[in-house]
Amino acid sequence: MKSVRAAFRLEEMVVPHLRQVEGYxxxxxxxxxxxxxxxxxxxxxxxxxxxxxxGPSPKALEALARYQRYHIYPDPFQRRVRQALASYTGFGPEWLLAGAGSDELIDLLARLFVGPGDRVIDLAPTFGMYSVVARVCGGEVVEVARDDEFQVSLESVARSLDSRVKVIFLTNPNNPSGTLTPMETVKGLIETECLVVVDEAYFEFCDMTCAGLLREHRNLVVLRTCSKWMGLAGLRLGYGIMDPALVQRLMAIKNPYNVNAAAEVALVASLEDTxxxxxxxxxxxxxxxxxxxxxxxxxxxxxxxxxxxxxxxxxxxxxxxxxxxxxxxxxxxxxxxxxxxxxxxxxxxxxxxxxxxxxxxxxxxxx
Ligand SMILES: Cc1ncc(COP(=O)(O)O)c(C=O)c1O
The missing domain is CATH 3.90.1150.10 (Aspartate Aminotransferase, domain 1)
Known part of the structure; x- marks a missing residue:
């Protein structure tokens, strides 16, 4: 067949903003x-x-060994997973979406909201995935430094805000400092009307959450993971709680079978072993x-x-x-x-x- 270019050159074929991405x-x-x-x-x-x-809970290990249907694709709509999480979180299944780790949800949110020219605020130093996914989507990362106690300053965030900022990621408690951001600061971030993603990967170790603000603020997303308190890091399962309209948007762009059957089985059993x-x-x-x-x-x-x-x-x-x-x-x-x-x-x-x-x-x- 007729060639359409002089020679295949990998570097030139890769989209410009992904030619020099620093990975996680x-x-x-x-x-x-x-x-x-x-x-x-x-x-x-x-x-x-x-x-x-x-490690995982004893009931999760038993259920994984007992399950016989690993040859069948898992449910793309995550019905059992979302139902189980609904009982645990107090939010209906329509508010919930699960991912292959909360990493996948961070990635999906960036894909939905961040494109070339958009900005993402990273409250540094913090978890490394937000800046990676933002750059993968062609976005620009605006680092707003935490203070010496690793606290977030709303004044510093305000100085970095402009109409190009679309998403603010906040890990709470923060990784790697372990420090907690007070609820007043979280509310201040929500007032920006950017999408505010509060990553509560370590929620169960502190028992503090801003999930109570979700029903009044459509621009808030809370992320959680089953990797830490549930001991399922190897199975890759995390979830987000967010406005049902946003769940629908993410549902439409995710891989159909993103939550695997083993993760589903382990989650349901773990929630019976709390x-x-x-x-x-x-x-x-x-x-x-x-x-x-x-x-x-x-x-x-x-x-x-x-x-x-x-x-x-x-x-x-x-x-x-x-x-x-x-x-x-x-x-x-x-x-x-x-x-x-x-x-x-x-x-x-x-x-x-x-x-x-x-x-x-x-x-x-x-x-
Ligand atoms: C703040 C934070 N978010 C997300 C993750 C990723 O969690 P998952 O295993 O659910 O992808 C981690 C893992 O260390 C984390 O520290």
Missing amino acids: VPVEPPEALAAALGLSLESLVKVDANENPY DVLQSRVAAIVRERERLHQGLKGLPGVRVWPSWANFVLCRFPPGEAVRMKETLARLGIIVRYFDRPRLRDCLRFSVGRPEDNDRLLEALRKLL
């Missing part, structure tokens, strides 16, 4: 880390990704406070109070990378962010008591 920096799987470190998988203390150290899951959340919250106290007692270390299942620490200048590498050699995997204001920090997910003991002991020796 994810964590490595533990198997790869164990192999690289020459350690056994069982000996690793993996506290780098805010996963649940207790006593077990909540007691694990309580254990993590207790351990968070113990970890916080232990870290606070280390020389030269600054710790921020956390409302999530992790704790952020700042070490003396230049020490954080060395610490991360030394801890890794000891089989303790922690999270480091090569980003402004975080280069002297490490984030530790709250593990089981024995994991936290190992971490604290190692840090005491190193410092």
